[in-house]
Amino acid sequence: MCSNAGYCSGCRKFENNYKSLLRVNLTALTALFQHYLNEEMQMRSVRLPYACCLSTIGLDGFPNARFVSLKEIRDDRFVIAGCMSSRKGAEINASNKVAISFWWPETQRQVRIQGIAHLMPGDIADRYFDERNLDSRIVSAVSNQGAALDDPQALHQAYDQLVQNIGETGYVARPENWGAFAIEPVRIEFLTFSDSRFHDRILFRKEGDQWTEIKLQP
Numbered sequence: 066m067c068s069n070a071g072y073c074s075g076c077r078k079f080e081n082n083y084k085s086l087l088r089v090n091l092t093a094l095t096a097l098f099q100h101y102l103n104e105e106m107q108m109r110s111v112r113l114p115y116a117c118c119l120s121t122i123g124l125d126g127f128p129n130a131r132f133v134s135l136k137e138i139r140d141d142r143f144v145i146a147g148c149m150s151s152r153k154g155a156e157i158n159a160s161n162k163v164a165i166s167f168w169w170p171e172t173q174r175q176v177r178i179q180g181i182a183h184l185m186p187g188d189i190a191d192r193y194f195d196e197r198n199l200d201s202r203i204v205s206a207v208s209n210q211g212a213a214l215d216d217p218q219a220l221h222q223a224y225d226q227l228v229q230n231i232g233e234t235g236y237v238a239r240p241e242n243w244g245a246f247a248i249e250p251v252r253i254e255f256l257t258f259s260d261s262r263f264h265d266r267i268l269f270r271k272e273g274d275q276w277t278e279i280k281l282q283p
């Protein structure tokens with residue numbers, strides 16, 4: 066029997082001291098998420114562990130999914146950001162029930178989070194926008210994400226023009242249609258993949274003000 070607490074990379078599974086870690090509440094859950102993310106980060110040479118699949122309910126009823134980057138966990142909410150006038154923004158406006166899903170190959174974990182997306186105040190979105198590299202900020206400012214690209218040359222000209230205007234200042238104002246959402250989780254499932262297919266699955270659910278946990282069949 067392995068004596069490691071939490072995830073054991075040797076056994077590639079949870080050794081269940083996780084219960085002592087979690088008197089189940091959201092703060093403990095987001096701390097566990099952060100712990101697992103850090104473990105994945107330590108084993109990976111690329112930054113992509115922050116990438117997650119954001120699913121929304123499409124205006125036409127089809128589920129719609131795309132990858133976005135998790136900015137951070139703030140006040141136990143999962144923050145994502147980007148252009149909000151494209152499909153994701155319109156869809157979240159119509160229904161703020163969303164899901165984000167992570168797959169971390171080094172640690173063989175999947176995390177599924179369902180929750181309610183809350184638009185964050187402009188000054189906080191400013192901060193996320195300013196943290197982005199210059200190219201990303203310029204492209205966000207000149208491109209109308211998701212609109213048909215009829216004239217690529219015009220887009221490149223707008224890019225060059227803005228580069229010129231910015232000059233040495235490096236300052237790009239956050240476009241009005243660029244914002245951030247904080248996702249307040251209502252369900253979080255951690256799965257540790259097993260070659261045997263006996264995946265280790267634990268679902269945490271918010272019921273009223275309480276979080277409950279349930280082990281799931283693989």
Ligand SMILES: Cc1cc2nc3c(=O)[nH]c(=O)nc-3n(C[C@H](O)[C@H](O)[C@H](O)COP(=O)(O)O)c2cc1C
Nearest residue numbers: 116131132133134146147148151152153154210211
């Ligand atoms: C790894 C990765 C990370 C991405 N991160 C973001 C992001 O943080 N925000 C964003 O708006 N789009 C991001 N994108 C682009 C989106 O996948 C998507 O193309 C874009 O948001 C438009 O989606 P929409 O039409 O549903 O609004 C990312 C794409 C990839 C592949």
